[in-house]
Amino acid sequence: MTQEMTPPAPTAVGAARETLEDYTLRFAPRSYRRWSPGVVGVTALGGIAYLADFAIGANIGIAYGTTNALWGIAVFALVVVATGTPVAYYAARYNLDLDLITRGSGFGYHGSILTNVIFATFTFIFFALEGSIMAQGLELGLGIPVWLGYALSTVIIFPLVVHGMSLLSTLQLWTTPLWLVLMVLPFGYLVAAHPESVTAFLAYRGEDGNGAPSLGAVMLAAGVCLSLIAQIAEQIDYLRFMPPKTPENARRWWAATLLAGPGWVLFGAVKQVVGLFLAVYVIATVAGGARVANEPVQQFLLIYEDLVPGWLAVTLAVVLVVISQIKINVTNAYSGSLAWTNSVTRVTGRYPGRLVFLGVNLAIALVLMEANMFDFLNTVLGFYANMGIAWIVVVATDIVVNKYLLGISPKTPEFRRGMLYPVNPVGFGSVVVAGGLSIATFFGALGPAVQPFSPLVAIVLGFVLPPVLAVATRGRYYLRRRDDGIDEPMYDEHGNPSAAVLCCVACGQDLERPDMTASAAGGHVCSLCLATDRAGEHVLPAQH
Template identity: 45%
Template sequence: MSVSAHPGGATGAPRRKFNKLVSNPVFEDYSLRYAPKSFRTWSQYAVFSAALGGIAYLADQAIGGSLAVQFGFANAFWGIIAAAVIIFLTGIPIAYYCAKYNVDVDLLTRRAGFGYLGSTITSVIYASFTFIFFALEGSIMAQAFKLYFGIPLPVGYALGSLIIIPLVAFGMTLLSKLQVWTQPIWLLLLFSPPVAVLIADPHAVANWVSFKGASTSGAGFNPLLFGSAAGIAASLIAQIGEQADYLRFMPDKTKKSSFGWWLAVLGAGPGWVILGAAKQLMGSFFASVAVSHGTTLAEANEPIQMYHAGFTYIFGAGFAALSVATFFVILSQIKINVTNAYSGSLSWSNFFSRLLHVHPGRVVYIFFNVGISLTMMELNMFSILGHILGFYSNVAVAWIGAVVADLVINKPILKLSPSYVEFKRAHLYNFNPVGFGSMAIASVIAVLAFFHVFGEYAAAYSAFIALGVSFILSPIIAIATKGKYYIARDTNYHAGVKHDAMTCVSCGYEYEALDMTGCPFHKGNICSLCCSLDAECHDQCKQPHANPVLYFGTPADLSR
């Protein structure tokens, strides 16, 4: 990115100036933009490894253990499997479009039926996912601090939060290295305890299958408990957003790299849930193992208790087992919470830039997101984990259902949704009833069901209701509106002329053409971020006789 000596905008106002955090691509990571080719220097393997390293969390084990304790083995097992199938299938189109068009899930959502301002609510939904799970992971780390070092939980919460901030400030540049370097040791420590338990204790699996936890119905299958378990597990559906934060840095797909590109996208995108579901099942298994070692049901869902019990099968019941378990828990929580903090900073940046027309930099929102998470930890959110995730899943599933319906039905089948991904404010309506409307309606119905308004079965299956209603309503509303609210104005292209970089008339920096738009207010090309932050233009470009000026490029560049 280079600085141009371009003069100010149409009104003679001084050129927009960003602070050093925004102007530094290492810190900023193009947080509100299309990720340009010049910045995407990582290999397919590096992006894949970083994205997969981003799911090195123990919340899966905590959730799996909680489900086993609360609902018994059979209901937890089939609930985890059902949620995993839904998460995998819905993750495929989102991962593909984010990797192909090099945008995060927020920019994709704008285009996928929500509109420029309509997607602000999904930014909050996604940001909520990051700070809920940051708080969950931080609680798990604090539990390890307490058991090993004797540090009180409130102090452990603060310590676990503060050590993340300097690591995540450098964005993808540091995250990719951190995840790659720590991956081998993490995988070894993840899988060695269950293997050791299975070898040493021939009755471990039988004890797991018969584990009834606190369920009064025993370990047998119960449709109500199954639905509730699946709904809680489905709260992880928003994880695809964190995977997309890595996938947007995928190199361009070529004929030579096509197989590897698809393998990386599917593995790092929806493929996360294969390992995620295995970890949840591992958590339910270790909950039964921990109980057999004398851990109470109230503590059996704590990963430090699970892995302490697991490592005793390798190192014996002593200091070594506790030390290795503590190291593994802390390593896992650092690996995931840098991702939670990073993704949360992207989402909050998107949210506030649209509503307030200011962008102090992604790094600022790291502190904001971590502060919310720390507050939740201090309020002991771990003790009501199931209730929080069960409620949250209704809204998250409705959002993802609406986006997926647009990508797999409205776009390729109905052809009411344009073929390319348009994320710039200048080309989008503020609200599109297709995605925004279907998500809002589905969320309201599902939340009412969750609170037993429609009976106990509807309450147990509220997440399924959210998915079905949003997925069905999206194409119905698209047909009813004839796709009118997707694109506010078309681009005026100069066919056959291709410029790799263009200068923004507002800030004077150069960006790739796909991040630029013609602005009649500033009388020139403007970058997508300056366009988002402009509070004086009053969307002049969308007025009937606006005559937006120019683009160098062709429509084929957008639908590549």
């Protein structure tokens, strides 16, 4: 059948046009990746400007004491660096988001929908957390009722996320310097002007005074922090726009990839420590301070009041909160909308539009805020962490162990329909077992002695199960086909995805080689048109 005999599907055409702004559900082509490694890196780091770290650090310190909290933060940082490095490299090298990477890293074409739901949950939980912090700031500075502040912090994000990466990169670049000054200055002043606060911080034993060093308390603290492990997926939503890695830019490319990939946790860990430090200072300085010590706006307001007149202190605190909330929640909203859209498109074969699920994600986050999620922060984050850890550890293990050490999993990524089995038991089964058992442990099903170690259950099983299942299945379920039917090479002489352009028979768009396969109906077809091909006329048959 010739290309002229296969008319473009309306759904495919509409989806293709809408996703060309930021390549929502597909490989990010070289023609669009016009930013330098430095710009991509700064843009990605702009997404970690959230104040949730201050609240998390304060909460775990108040609950478990400074010593246990610091060790918990160290465990968290080590796990994130170990798991984030391989997935960040993979994303930057092959220009794919974490969902596309996950498909070919042990989950299958439909199997990765499970992890999309895990990630979407991460985005609306942390959107709600940041929105709550902004509402606290609006109430303090402008007297706006908290319930209305929740709504305002949600609505303000929608127009900023509509235009994808092009607007987000500009927003993050221009707001980062002011954010850094507003955040770093008060902490530096506090340490210099009140050195006794350091001694009080190190000696703090928690709200009940029983925060003696304890492995169980360390793991409980680490578990709350590790709810942030899925942040690497948001970093990757930016890192996928890295330019090709060449001998000329290799050092800058690696620096940007490592700093903006796993490197985000260095900034996150520092913010958690500072959040605890400020909380201890608030408790020691303000009458009844324990009640608001975990609220970042109160932490910064107290220090600003030492520096400037009261009216300016309130203004600076509110400005810091608003900038931080906008910088992170545009990322939460953007990434969450991608995750939902990707899942629904694969399940239904229809592209509903990213903006539909931008609205859905924001609505869920608003419900969580109105339900006062902030007061149950440790429980919500500790529970979520189990599935987030299982997902990221399994993907990282498949890349490092199954792809590079054992050679069972295909070394180069695959994400296209027809090339993958619907479900691969290696990754999918590992996440279900590791996440399920760690959640059961979290709720005490294995006994109170083991309960604090639920994150460790997710980490150990997430590392052990993928190679075991890959060997047991002999890699049978990774690839449905090894040949995509196109003679044009997939990669250039430096190992970067090819910039060669082919025309899609279904939507008529000219797209780069890595996004295309041969069509069973003749010609070439892009990955998104394959996803919306409900009749399956373009899907290549399996190879046996």
